[in-house]
Amino acid sequence: MENQNKKREPLLHITKRAVMPVWQQALIRAGAILSAMILCGVLAFILIPKLSANPSRIGEFYSCFFKGNFKTVEITWAFFKDVAVLLCISLAITPAFRMKFWNIGAEGQVLVGVLAAEGIAYLYGSRIQSNFVLLLLMLVAAIVSGALWGVIPAVFKAKWGTNETLFTLMMNYVATYLVIYCLSKWITSGSMVMPKLQVGVLPSFVNQYFSTILLVLTLTVVLYFYLNYSKHGYEISVVGESENTAKYIGIDVKKVIIRTMILSGALCGFAGFLIGAGVNNSVSDTSVGGRGFTAIMVSWLAKFSPLFMLLTSALIVFLDRGASEIASVFDVTGALTDIFVGLTLFFVIGCEFFINYRLHIRNIFKKEEKAA
Amino acid sequence: MQAQNNDIVLELRGISKTFGSIRANHDVNFDLRRGEILSLLGENGSGKTTLMNMVSGIYYPDAGQILVNGEEVSIASPHDAFKYKIGMIHQHFKLVDIFTAAENIVLGVESEEKFNMNEVNKRVLEISEKYGFHIDPTKKIYDMSVSEKQTVEIIKVLYRGADILILDEPTAVLTPQEVQKLFAVLRNMRNDGKSIIIITHKLHEVLALSDRVSVLRKGESIGTVNTKETSESKLTEMMVGKKVTLNIDRSDVTNAEERLAIQNLTAFNQEGVKVLDDINFTAFGGEILGIAGIAGSGQRELLEAIAGLQPISDGQIIFHRPKKNLPVTFFHKSLFEIKEMAKEGKFHDKEGKPVSFVGKTTSTIVKEVNDGNVIFNDDEIMNLRDKTPLQIRELGVRLSFVPEDRLGMGLVGNMNLTDNMMLRSYRKGKSVFVNRKNPENLATKVVHDLEVVTPSIKTPVRRLSGGNVQKVLVGREIASAPKVLMAAYPVRGLDINSSYLIYNLLNEQKKNGTAVIFVGEDLDVLLALCDRIVVMNSGCVSEIVDARSVTKEEVGFLMTKNTKEAE
Numbered sequence: 001m002e003n004q005n006k007k008r009e010p011l012l013h014i015t016k017r018a019v020m021p022v023w024q025q026a027l028i029r030a031g032a033i034l035s036a037m038i039l040c041g042v043l044a045f046i047l048i049p050k051l052s053a054n055p056s057r058i059g060e061f062y063s064c065f066f067k068g069n070f071k072t073v074e075i076t077w078a079f080f081k082d083v084a085v086l087l088c089i090s091l092a093i094t095p096a097f098r099m100k101f102w103n104i105g106a107e108g109q110v111l112v113g114v115l116a117a118e119g120i121a122y123l124y125g126s127r128i129q130s131n132f133v134l135l136l137l138m139l140v141a142a143i144v145s146g147a148l149w150g151v152i153p154a155v156f157k158a159k160w161g162t163n164e165t166l167f168t169l170m171m172n173y174v175a176t177y178l179v180i181y182c183l184s185k186w187i188t189s190g191s192m193v194m195p196k197l198q199v200g201v202l203p204s205f206v207n208q209y210f211s212t213i214l215l216v217l218t219l220t221v222v223l224y225f226y227l228n229y230s231k232h233g234y235e236i237s238v239v240g241e242s243e244n245t246a247k248y249i250g251i252d253v254k255k256v257i258i259r260t261m262i263l264s265g266a267l268c269g270f271a272g273f274l275i276g277a278g279v280n281n282s283v284s285d286t287s288v289g290g291r292g293f294t295a296i297m298v299s300w301l302a303k304f305s306p307l308f309m310l311l312t313s314a315l316i317v318f319l320d321r322g323a324s325e326i327a328s329v330f331d332v333t334g335a336l337t338d339i340f341v342g343l344t345l346f347f348v349i350g351c352e353f354f355i356n357y358r359l360h361i362r363n364i365f366k367k368e369e370k371a372a
Numbered sequence: 373m374q375a376q377n378n379d380i381v382l383e384l385r386g387i388s389k390t391f392g393s394i395r396a397n398h399d400v401n402f403d404l405r406r407g408e409i410l411s412l413l414g415e416n417g418s419g420k421t422t423l424m425n426m427v428s429g430i431y432y433p434d435a436g437q438i439l440v441n442g443e444e445v446s447i448a449s450p451h452d453a454f455k456y457k458i459g460m461i462h463q464h465f466k467l468v469d470i471f472t473a474a475e476n477i478v479l480g481v482e483s484e485e486k487f488n489m490n491e492v493n494k495r496v497l498e499i500s501e502k503y504g505f506h507i508d509p510t511k512k513i514y515d516m517s518v519s520e521k522q523t524v525e526i527i528k529v530l531y532r533g534a535d536i537l538i539l540d541e542p543t544a545v546l547t548p549q550e551v552q553k554l555f556a557v558l559r560n561m562r563n564d565g566k567s568i569i570i571i572t573h574k575l576h577e578v579l580a581l582s583d584r585v586s587v588l589r590k591g592e593s594i595g596t597v598n599t600k601e602t603s604e605s606k607l608t609e610m611m612v613g614k615k616v617t618l619n620i621d622r623s624d625v626t627n628a629e630e631r632l633a634i635q636n637l638t639a640f641n642q643e644g645v646k647v648l649d650d651i652n653f654t655a656f657g658g659e660i661l662g663i664a665g666i667a668g669s670g671q672r673e674l675l676e677a678i679a680g681l682q683p684i685s686d687g688q689i690i691f692h693r694p695k696k697n698l699p700v701t702f703f704h705k706s707l708f709e710i711k712e713m714a715k716e717g718k719f720h721d722k723e724g725k726p727v728s729f730v731g732k733t734t735s736t737i738v739k740e741v742n743d744g745n746v747i748f749n750d751d752e753i754m755n756l757r758d759k760t761p762l763q764i765r766e767l768g769v770r771l772s773f774v775p776e777d778r779l780g781m782g783l784v785g786n787m788n789l790t791d792n793m794m795l796r797s798y799r800k801g802k803s804v805f806v807n808r809k810n811p812e813n814l815a816t817k818v819v820h821d822l823e824v825v826t827p828s829i830k831t832p833v834r835r836l837s838g839g840n841v842q843k844v845l846v847g848r849e850i851a852s853a854p855k856v857l858m859a860a861y862p863v864r865g866l867d868i869n870s871s872y873l874i875y876n877l878l879n880e881q882k883k884n885g886t887a888v889i890f891v892g893e894d895l896d897v898l899l900a901l902c903d904r905i906v907v908m909n910s911g912c913v914s915e916i917v918d919a920r921s922v923t924k925e926e927v928g929f930l931m932t933k934n935t936k937e938a939e
Contacts, residue, residue, distance in 0.1 A: 016391050018393030019392070230804050231798060231799065237784070237787065237791075241785070242780055242784055242785075245783065249795045250680075250761035
């Protein structure tokens with residue numbers, strides 16, 4: 001007889017998988033979203049009073065995701081507008097992220113862009129006759145201020161090795177209070193709210209958001225080629241993968257860091273211009289509303305590939321808008337529905353583990369089988 | 373039922389382990405007897421370390437059984453391994469630098485009472501006396517040499533009462549003298565009834581030390597033989613799977629030309645420690661100059677200083693560009709530079725008369741240069757000191773460097789072969805976009821010429837085995853027809869065939885007139901391959917010796933000379 005107590009396989013152990021075929025990866029990701037949806041349904045059933053009282057409304061719960069995004073033509077345009085803005089910010093931070101420069105200051109970089117664009121429209125809009133000239137001025141101002149906000153931490157990192165994560169985070173607060181300060185100076189009525197401006201508005205053709213959407217789509221393609229086929233893009237990848245290799249082949253790492261952050265900040269400024277001139281036509285300290293941080297998730301989920309970001313930004317906007325719809329239909333707080341969004345994203349990220357690793361669970365019935 | 377043979381302390385039956393698509397071990401069978409030294413022999417990547425990691429609880433096998441003293445056991449952690457009196461000494465030491473030897477030894481030992489360090493020190497000394505170690509239990513790790521650290525690791529295992537000791541490549545970091553000492557200690561332990569497994573790929577050590585040899589090839593066990601009944605060539609055949617001749621042919625040096633002169637080179641690292649101390653030597657085109665020394669004697673810093681990666685505080689790096697009797701071109705020199713050099717009388721024409729541009733118009737000068745009628749009198753001499761790698765390249769110095777850290781410096785692991793080939797050449801041309809056509813051709817050529825095993829040239833290089841990674845790197849570095857080729861540990865981790873392929877490539881470069889600088893760790897190889905050897909010792913050049921006449925022991929002595937005098 002073998003000694004039964006001693007030989008005991010661990011209950012769980014993990015091993016690395018071979019590279020999984022793409023369709024299988026897609027299947028696992030779809031499965032993750034599906035299970036997240038089921039879990040959300042169960043939680044909603046427990047936590048939303050109107051649903052526990054009337055379980056038959058569960059179908060309505062799920063249909064909210066579609067209603068929130070595509071109920072009418074107008075809502076569908078709004079969906080694409082939201083995707084475009086989020087995508088634009090995600091594209092903006094991607095060059096820096098590919099370089100492993102952890103820029104979490106997109107929020108601030110976009111906000112100063114909005115401030116610069118709308119500041120010019122508010123202060124000088126009435127004096128500049130041509131809408132085109134005004135828009136051009138707004139665009140330049142937004143890009144320059146975004147680039148400035150981005151390059152400051154880059155210079156500090158390149159020269160003195162400061163931590164870019166903390167630095168860019170702090171710059172967000174400076175941007176927020178800069179907006180509040182400017183509003184207090186500009187809005188003489190004391191309300192601190194800038195009225196919706198009638199000047200410096202992106203022209204509406206097909207739809208008021210169409211030009212914004214088109215610009216972002218163009219940017220996606222341009223950035224795809226820049227990152228994958230240009231010399232700059234290649235240098236960014238090398239610096240991101242290994243600074244030692246970059247030095248070894250003679251890349252000026254500091255120069256690349258600064259150049260890339262100017263680009264990243266400028267694109268954030270451009271996103272700010274779109275939010276200002278294309279969507280809000282006003283500025284407040286919540287103009288960006290956390291999308292500077294959400295963009296990090298979009299970029300990361302897409303593994304920093306501009307084309308995949310089309311999908312990931314759409315997924316996040318889809319969930320977000322669906323969640324708001326649930327909140328209004330079932331009369332619950334948005335905080336609760338945001339938990340559903342968070343849960344789903346958690347599943348989407350978590351399923352990467354199952355794509356890279358295989359889980360072995362000891363068959364607890366094995367011994368009986370052997371005996372039988 | 374008890375095992376029939378009490379002498380077998382450890383037995384592995386049908387052990388398998390895979391990592392993703394890589395099969396590290398497949399159906400390995402293996403046994404170890406009481407009181408023997410067994411060599412686990414195999415090429416790099418044959419699965420020796422993985423197998424032993426499963427015995428010592430680092431990995432868990434996918435299939436198979438492990439038997440200790442005839443009983444099947446499950447070893448899920450190093451703690452479990454110690455329960456069965458198995459201890460492993462890893463290739464990379466796992467010690468706390470700021471602790472003393474004794475503190476490191478008791479670290480992690482579970483005990484009910486408070487430790488009495490005096491008692492611990494006493495026991496450590498007892499163990500070291502018993503087997504013939506030399507150790508000071510109160511010495512801090514950061515003050516220790518590599519061989520002392522290894523001693524601490526071995527005593528750590530003995531202190532926990534291990535009867536089965538596994539040593540992973542223990543001689544890789546030792547000098548020949550230290551290896552002899554280690555072997556003496558291991559023999560003492562064997563005579564005391566301990567069972568020892570030594571993982572290695574060095575045949576002469578296997579023959580000198582072990583009682584039996586077990587050979588692994590591509591993760592499978594090939595067989596176990598008694599050392600007395602085998603020979604170096606038989607073992608090689610078992611390891612590689614076919615007969616191989618282990619000869620490096622060294623051609624004589626012909627028309628050696630001075631190529632790179634290092635003068636009084638001194639450098640400090642970032643912590644302000646002097647890493648290079650007044651280095652002087654000259655490398656000639658058409659020879660292989662070896663650099664020997666214990667790991668960390670300044671070899672890396674020396675090569676990086678030459679390549680423009682390590683700032684230097686003093687000294688010169690003089691490069692002689694072979695230009696004598698070759699025409700000047702606008703490729704590397706501007707019109708202004710050529711005019712200046714002509715003033716200094718550096719050129720002659722096809723008839724051998726000195727060139728003067730006095731009174732000539734610019735267009736005449738350009739025409740003369742383009743006609744190849746402006747010819748260098750002598751080699752160009754340039755100082756590479758304080759030049760960045762880019763500046764060195766822009767000067768037209770063809771300096772290639774195969775660094776020690778292949779994936780961390782020489783290549784980008786996550787990039788494919790093409791993109792890695794591009795590292796050296798992507799700047800070419802004025803276009804904003806990179807041209808992947810030529811790198812693609814180069815990648816295909818390297819894969820073909822150097823027999824790189826890869827699914828395609830689109831595969832990220834980190835997925836390739838160590839030998840193939842190195843072939844990609846060396847292939848790229850010699851593609852530019854270098855005048856100076858520096859290679860740091862170019863065969864570390866490579867199998868026998870790949871190693872010989874690399875030696876041949878270096879020899880070819882030598883025949884082409886390249887100055888090859890080869891930093892090696894295996895003294896046998898250094899003595900067989902190089903023409904001269906610079907022996908380094910704590911940042912200094914100990915001596916420059918003729919590789920054809922020097923002995924291994926002499927080099928070993930030079931590697932440690934100064935430190936011994938200091939003691």
